[in-house]
Amino acid sequence: MHGNLQLLPPPGPDAAGAPRSGLPGPEPDGTEVAQLLGMLWRQRALICLVTLLGTAAVMAVVLRLPPSYRAEAVLMFAPVPVQADPTTAGSPAEQLGDLRHLASEIERIRARGLLSRVVEAAGLLYDPAFNPVLARPPGPLERLGLRAPPAPDTLRLSRQRAATLAVLRDRLTVRPIGRSRALSLAVRAPDAEAAARVANAVASVYLAEARAREQRDRAAATGWLDRRVGELRRRVQAAEAAVADFRIESGLAERGPGTMATRERVGELTRALAQARVDAAAARARLQRVSAATPEPGPPEDAAPGAAAAESASGRAEPAGAPEPRIAESLGGLLTSQMLNGLRQQAMELARARTQLATRYGPRHPRLREANAELLDVRLLIDDEMSRIAERLRQDAALARARAAALEAQLQQVNAETGALGRAQVKLAQLEREAAAERALFDTFLARLKATRIAAGSPGQPAELIARAHPPHQPAAPNRPLLAGFGVLAAAAAAVALAGLREALDRGVRGAEQLERLAGLRVLATVPRARRDPAGRVLAQPAGALAEALRGFYTAVLMAGIDRPPRTLLVTSALPGEGKTALACALARVLARAGSRVLLIDADVRYPRVARTLGVPAVPGLSDLLTRQCTMAEALHRDPAPGLDGRLAVLPAGRAGDPGRLLESDRLGGLIADLGGEFDLVLVDAPPVLAVADPRTLAARADATVLAVRWARTPRASVRRAVTLLRETGAELAGAALVQVDPRQHAREASGAGRWLGRRGSYYAGA
Numbered sequence: 001m002h003g004n005l006q007l008l009p010p011p012g013p014d015a016a017g018a019p020r021s022g023l024p025g026p027e028p029d030g031t032e033v034a035q036l037l038g039m040l041w042r043q044r045a046l047i048c049l050v051t052l053l054g055t056a057a058v059m060a061v062v063l064r065l066p067p068s069y070r071a072e073a074v075l076m077f078a079p080v081p082v083q084a085d086p087t088t089a090g091s092p093a094e095q096l097g098d099l100r101h102l103a104s105e106i107e108r109i110r111a112r113g114l115l116s117r118v119v120e121a122a123g124l125l126y127d128p129a130f131n132p133v134l135a136r137p138p139g140p141l142e143r144l145g146l147r148a149p150p151a152p153d154t155l156r157l158s159r160q161r162a163a164t165l166a167v168l169r170d171r172l173t174v175r176p177i178g179r180s181r182a183l184s185l186a187v188r189a190p191d192a193e194a195a196a197r198v199a200n201a202v203a204s205v206y207l208a209e210a211r212a213r214e215q216r217d218r219a220a221a222t223g224w225l226d227r228r229v230g231e232l233r234r235r236v237q238a239a240e241a242a243v244a245d246f247r248i249e250s251g252l253a254e255r256g257p258g259t260m261a262t263r264e265r266v267g268e269l270t271r272a273l274a275q276a277r278v279d280a281a282a283a284r285a286r287l288q289r290v291s292a293a294t295p296e297p298g299p300p301e302d303a304a305p306g307a308a309a310a311e312s313a314s315g316r317a318e319p320a321g322a323p324e325p326r327i328a329e330s331l332g333g334l335l336t337s338q339m340l341n342g343l344r345q346q347a348m349e350l351a352r353a354r355t356q357l358a359t360r361y362g363p364r365h366p367r368l369r370e371a372n373a374e375l376l377d378v379r380l381l382i383d384d385e386m387s388r389i390a391e392r393l394r395q396d397a398a399l400a401r402a403r404a405a406a407l408e409a410q411l412q413q414v415n416a417e418t419g420a421l422g423r424a425q426v427k428l429a430q431l432e433r434e435a436a437a438e439r440a441l442f443d444t445f446l447a448r449l450k451a452t453r454i455a456a457g458s459p460g461q462p463a464e465l466i467a468r469a470h471p472p473h474q475p476a477a478p479n480r481p482l483l484a485g486f487g488v489l490a491a492a493a494a495a496v497a498l499a500g501l502r503e504a505l506d507r508g509v510r511g512a513e514q515l516e517r518l519a520g521l522r523v524l525a526t527v528p529r530a531r532r533d534p535a536g537r538v539l540a541q542p543a544g545a546l547a548e549a550l551r552g553f554y555t556a557v558l559m560a561g562i563d564r565p566p567r568t569l570l571v572t573s574a575l576p577g578e579g580k581t582a583l584a585c586a587l588a589r590v591l592a593r594a595g596s597r598v599l600l601i602d603a604d605v606r607y608p609r610v611a612r613t614l615g616v617p618a619v620p621g622l623s624d625l626l627t628r629q630c631t632m633a634e635a636l637h638r639d640p641a642p643g644l645d646g647r648l649a650v651l652p653a654g655r656a657g658d659p660g661r662l663l664e665s666d667r668l669g670g671l672i673a674d675l676g677g678e679f680d681l682v683l684v685d686a687p688p689v690l691a692v693a694d695p696r697t698l699a700a701r702a703d704a705t706v707l708a709v710r711w712a713r714t715p716r717a718s719v720r721r722a723v724t725l726l727r728e729t730g731a732e733l734a735g736a737a738l739v740q741v742d743p744r745q746h747a748r749e750a751s752g753a754g755r756w757l758g759r760r761g762s763y764y765a766g767a
Contacts, residue, residue, distance in 0.1 A: 042510070043499035050498055054491025055484075062483045070476035071195035072186040073203040074467035077101065079181065098181050105183065105463075106174045109206055115168055116161070117209070122201040124164050125157075129190050130171075130198075131164045172202065182466070192471035199469035210462050218452060225449040232442040239435035246431055250424035266414055273407040280400035287397050290390040340385045343378055350375040508712040509719060510746070515709060515736055518716050519723045522560065522735040524706065525553030527583065529740040535585040535613055539641055542593060545743070550583075550590045553737055557704060560734040566703035567676045569734075572686040572695040573708040574722035575715075579739040580708040581609045584685040589614075589641065591681060592648035599636075599679040601651045601672075603663065603698055604687040608653030614639050621654025625671065626662045629655075649679065663694045669701045689722040699731035706734055711741040 040047065079098070108114060124130040173186040185202050189195035354371040361368045509515045512523035527549045530537045538547040558565050571587075573580040581604070588600040601622060602610035611618040616637040620630040639648035662668065676682050684702060686695040699705045705726060709719055719736075726733055 039499065039503050040496070043502060046502065047492070047495040047499050050495035051488070051491045054494055055488050058487025058491065059484055062478060062480050062487065065478045065480075065483075066190055067475035068188050068190060068477040069192040069195045069472050070186055070188050071192070071199045071469040071472055072184055072467075073199045073465065073469040074177065075183045075185065075203060075206070075463045076466045077105065077181045077183070077463045099176075102176050102181065102183060106176075109174050109183075109185065109202065110169065110172065112165065114205060114209060115165055115172070115202075118198070118202050118205050119161065119164050119168060121205055122198050124168060124198065125160055127194065129194055130167050131160055132167060133160045133163055168198070185469075187469070188476065192473075196469040196471045203465050203469075207463060207465060214462055222449070222452050225445060225452055229442065229445050229449050232438065232445055236435065236438045236442045239431070239438045243428065243431045243435050246424075246428055250428065266411070266418070269407060269411040269414055273404060273411055276400060276404035276407050280397060280404050283393060283397035283400045287390065287393040290386070290393055340382065340389070343382045343385060347375065347378040347382060350378055506712070507715045507717070509709055509714055509716055509738065510712050512738055515719070515738055519707070519709075519719050519736060521707065521723060521733060522556075523738055524556035524560070524735040525549050525737050526711075526741050526746075527553065527737055527739040528743050529711075530582075530586075533613075534582045535589055536641075538586050538590050539593065539643060542590075546586065547590050550587045551594070554587060554591060557706065557734050561704060561732075564703075566732075566734070567680075568672055568682045568684065568702045568704070570684040570686050570695070570699050570702035570705045570731075571708060572699070572705065572722075572726075573688050573710070573714070574690050574718040576607070576688050576691055578688070578708050578710040578714055580688075581613060581685050583708050583737060583739050584683050585610060585613045588648055588683050589639070589644065592639065592644045595647070596680040597647050597649075597678075599649045599651065599675055599682045601675075601682065601684045602653040603684050603694065605653040605662065606687060606692070610650060610685055611637075611652040614641070614648075614650055616640070616650045616652065618652050619654055621652035623654035623662055625651070625654070626665060626667055651675075664697050668698075672701055689725055690718055696725060696729040696731070699726055700729050703732060704734040705731045707736045708739050709736050711738050711746065713740075 077098075119125055119130075126134070128134040168187075171188045173184070173188075175184050175186075176182070177184050185199050185206075187195050187199040187202065189198060350371060354368065354375055357365070357368045357371050509518065512526055515521070515523050528545050530546050534546060537544065538550065541547060557569060571580050571584045581602075584600060588598045592598045600610060600614075602608050603622065604610075605623055608618065608621075610616075611621070616639060620635050622635070624630040625632065625635040635651055635654070637650045637652065638646045639650055641648075672682060672684070684698060686698045689695045689707075707719070707722060707726070723733070
């Protein structure tokens with residue numbers, strides 16, 4: 001497209017050192033939008049035509065669309081009980097349950113089985129509006145009456161049912177209404193009565209099936225609950241029997257770790273054990289005191305008097321009766337037997353008697369010795385009695401210890417029995433919990449069984465028909481204004497797309513601005529197209545548009561080299577057939593008629609056209625002159641057209657030779673230089689740049705070079721390549737000329753200042 005051209009660098013010397021022509025600065029912002037609008041403006045005729053044709057086609061199709069009526073029935077569903085979490089709000093759970101329930105019921109309604117029953121109930125198999133087999137168009141023979149249409153009974157019923165079911169499913173719309181528990185059953189049909197009838201049939205069949213399904217579900221639920229309740233009853237009985245048996249086996253029925261008798265027995269044993277331990281400790285203490293207070297056996301018989309005498313002699317003999325008070329003090333109330341008291345009294349008396357004898361007699365006196373012997377005997381009797389008492393205390397201590405050990409063993413046995421009863425109690429609690437769980441589950445299912453039996457006897461319905469379908473008065477489709485509007489928009493979009501495709505496929509140059517952006521050259525002129533003989537037209541209409549465009553073209557050439565006006569101007573093109581020869585011939589005649597001496601050289605020796613265009617002899621010419629087969633006077637021919645007065649000399653191509661060798665010779669350069677001094681302007685019609693290499697050689701010898709670009713025909717890539725090749729040879733490019741422009745079409749496609757070309761025809765009219 002024109003808007004996708006790459007801007008060339010600003011004016012200045014190129015890679016080969018050749019200066020570029022001056023160009024306008026960069027375009028302001030919004031260029032892409034302007035180019036898009038320009039494309040739409042250029043293609044407006046195509047866009048309008050395609051839009052009109054598309055709109056007409058859409059209107060024709062819309063007007064032929066058959067009407068479609070829509071009838072609607074409304075079902076209202078009962079709330080769905082949802083077991084919601086007690087810690088959350090109930091409304092979201094109920095709403096979610098309703099949505100899922102409605103979605104499930106929509107799928108039930110659209111199921112193949114229910115719609116098959118609707119087809120049978122409503123007789124849709126025999127309705128051409130729903131049975132496409134019946135509504136098929138008649139064949140050619142049937143239209144001509146040569147064959148009767150087949151009877152519906154002769155067609156395959158399975159195929160008809162499948163086709164009818166597909167049509168019904170396509171025309172049935174089931175959707176929830178807002179956020180309520182209502183469903184809309186809408187049916188589209190070509191007939192209003194048929195649409196209402198089928199919608200009511202769908203609702204009736206669904207309600208009947210829902211009631212039957214509800215009854216089956218309740219019966220199945222009741223039977224299952226009966227079986228489940230019976231099983232749970234047996235499980236509850238078994239669990240309770242296990243509790244009772246374990247209570248009896250473990251002895252927890254009569255006693256337990258927490259019963260009053262067990263606690264009292266443990267308390268009594270604990271107290272008795274404490275008392276027995278106290279008694280054992282007391283007996284052990286008494287035994288220890290008795291053992292500590294019991295004297296050692298006395299001295300032998302023969303030593304006793306001496307000891308006593310020694311004690312008397314030393315003055316430390318204890319008084320009579322002294323041992324008995326110490327014994328009584330140490331034993332306390334333990335030694336209270338009568339025998340021991342009598343022996344103690346006798347020992348005291350003998351001790352006093354011995355003391356009196358000791359004061360009278362010496363230690364070896366018989367009476368003193370006898371008194372000591374008697375005292376010793378009494379004391380031995382006291383020791384024997386004390387030993388008997390100590391043995392008795394030992395026996396009592398042993399008995400107390402044995403009694404404490406027995407009580408402790410008995411308490412341990414009771415504690416062990418209590419621990420066993422505790423473990424049994426834990427297992428019993430587990431069995432009781434299991435029995436309670438079974439009982440709770442049994443109660444739950446029993447309650448559900450009762451509720452299900454009550455619900456089975458009630459006439460409740462899961463849904464009800466709250467609005468029957470009635471035949472609509474107006475068709476629901478097609479919406480012809482809306483479809484027409486969309487058709488117009490689609491046609492306009494298609495027209496714009498087609499215009500864009502046309503622009504994308506159009507690789508030619510269609511405007512001066514586009515050519516300047518493309519080639520980086522200044523556009524010297526926009527030359528209008530002449531249908532026949534442009535060179536003759538400039539003479540017939542010297543003030544016409546073509547002549548004025550050529551004069552403006554030459555003026556622009558002169559302004560391009562204002563410091564040194566070119567004396568030699570080379571005209572070339574990118575490809576053959578671009579109109580360069582017509583441009584050169586017409587320009588030469590315009591300048592000659594204006595009084596300038598002009599020489600036109602036909603350098604396209606392969607396909608020469610200048611001589612035929614101007615009506616001069618084709619030979620001898622340039623090739624003959626370069627090969628020295630003729631003289632300059634013989635090679636130059638004057639244009640015989642009236643009004644020129646011989647000011648236009650033509651050097652035709654001459655006889656064909658070796659173009660490359662001839663045009664590259666130094667003689668050609670010298671010839672052009674010599675002729676430039678005799679004429680005001682030397683015009684050279686060069687071959688196309690991309691066809692041969694001759695124009696690059698000729699351009700290097702010319703003062704200025706002009707590239708002729710045919711409007712809407714020359715590919716843009718060819719223009720860029722030709723400019724590149726010319727610049728590489730060091731050619732002095734004066735600019736480009738957009739030739740053979742259609743004024744009217746260019747005015748339609750151009751925008752801004754480019755529209756002047758189409759409007760100036762009235763200015764030049766009659767010239």
